[in-house]
Amino acid sequence: MTTEWSLDELYKGFDDPAYGKDVAELTAQIDALATLLADAGRMQEKERTEKVLAAQSGIAQLFYQLSLYVELRQSVNTEDGTVMAENAKLMKLQAKMAPLEAAAGKLLAGIRDVDALAKESGLVREHTFYLKEKQKEAKHLLSDEVEEMAASMNMSGGAAWSKLQSYLTSTVKVDYQGKQITLSEVRNLAYSPEASVRKSAYEAEIAAYEKVEDAIAFSLNYIKNQVTMLSEKRGYASPLAMTLEQSRMKRETLDAMMAAIDEYLPVFRKYLRKKGGMLGHVNGLPWYDLFAPLGKADKTYSIEEAKQYLIDTFTKLTPEMADLMREAFENEWIDFYPRKGKEGGAFCAGAMWLKQSRILTNYDGYFGSVDTLAHELGHAFHNRQIENHAPLNQDYPMPVAETASTFNEVHLGKAARAEASGEELLNLLENDIKEQTQCIVDIYSRYLFETAVFEQSQNKFLMADDLKQIMLDAQKKTYGDGLDPECMHPYMWVCKGHYYSEGLSFYNFPYAFGNLFALGLYSQFEKEGEAFIGKYKAMLSATPCCTIEEAGAMMGIDLTKKDFWRTGLSEIAEEIEQFCTM
Incomplete structure (x- = not known):
């Protein structure tokens, strides 16, 4: 393959x-x-x-x-x-x-x-x-x-600054154990089962950012200033107001979701402190152990094994999804491994006129990478539902863009945990909570960071030290005492490309939306079974031609009410309680 x-x-x-x-x-x-x-x-x-x-x-x-x-x-x-x-x-x-x-x-x-x-x-x-x-x-x-x-x-202007950030983060040389590796490679080591590897990789990653921090700080300042200027000239109240209108999403929906998240932050902090204690830390979890595997974490998947595992698992959801996954693996839709010059992270891009997609990952063989494949193939499934739409009817807004992908993650995680026990169950359960924490707590910190950058960059030029402090403040407000205050990540603004789109601001809260929306939808699937799939596909198909709230209404959900968002958060809370008592 x-x-x-x-x-x-x-x-x-x-x-x-x-x-x-x-x-x-x-x-x-x-x-x-x-x-x-x-x-x-x-x-x-x-x-x-x-x-x-x-x-x-x-x-x-x-x-x-x-x-x-x-x-x-x-x-x-x-x-x-x-x-x-x-x-x-x-x-x-x-x-x-x-x-x-x-x-x-x-x-x-x-x-x-x-x-x-x-x-x-x-x-x-x-x-x-x-x-x-x-x-x-x-x-x-x-x-x-x-x-x-x-x-x-x-x-x-903005587009050029955006490309500079992408170029610098994909080409910066990371000095690690006597050799030079890419940023993607060193960040993947955060998932290593070896504590010394995680810590040394974190230190090498932080040191690498120092080489490019000033240039990327300039990029962020000028992009955000351009967005603010244009949003004001166009008559929007703020860049966030512009983003919400572009997202076809009401402020009431965003506020309801964020308020519910704020209520549940202590639950996530309880998980982080528990994990820190299990790893021998007494002052919260240091950042370099945020992604540390617990339980039996030595299993890896070859690409062929990942393919078969995904197909077998998603056949139980719907054969249509499994067939799409087979098509993606066998027809060269996926670029798997990190290499010099390749962007970090992962994405899925639809080529709807070909009835295909293309997926980029930085695959390392661990379950997290298999989960990433499931996530990106969820995007491909969403693309499949709209591929027969007219070209002008193919753009769906940011929040629902993460729904099908996260729904896949929910299905994969539940299926894997249902077949596991003992150390393997501990590993899978903690992996899921870890990802939920990223989608809820870290996304909230990114939202707060971007909000602060938009506000403060209008009054001063934010140097790298300023941006690092804003990021640390955002992490303290969200992670709280769950993280070791002496070992956080002041450079998370450098490596996250979502901050650097001049045409798309606040690409953070859609992940929390997609995560919690997907949890609510999956709860419906568990109750309705096969009958759910037709409604789900119809909703995905409709997303380019409806508002966020209308998409929710198609599934019988009022997204402007905090109660709905509590539903998904309460399910995560139950997993955290299970983890803490195992």
């Missing part, structure tokens, strides 16, 4: 005639949209709406195909100059598109009655939700000239 993904079904290279043809076609379609918009005033409402929708669909599809290929190539080799050059070309086209998209958005926002027009046009009917969202977004659009300038300046 190959361990690197194949991108040949996208393009066989930048010299592939199909790639050049699509770049030329995208350029031509952008020019055609400009001509269409210039003539739109002479058309009837139905005609111009249909033509603009068709033009937008074609451009969206081509740009996504091309940019996906470039991004996938770059993610496994951030030092490839050819990829960087192609990315620059696409960014120029994107800048050219920006004012046209803004003008098209304003035109579509001017439709007098979307529902009435939908009765006359099947294309409009298919895009009713999209058109109504455009009407909301139009309130925040700037003039065509300013939109074009903002997009052009972003190329050497």
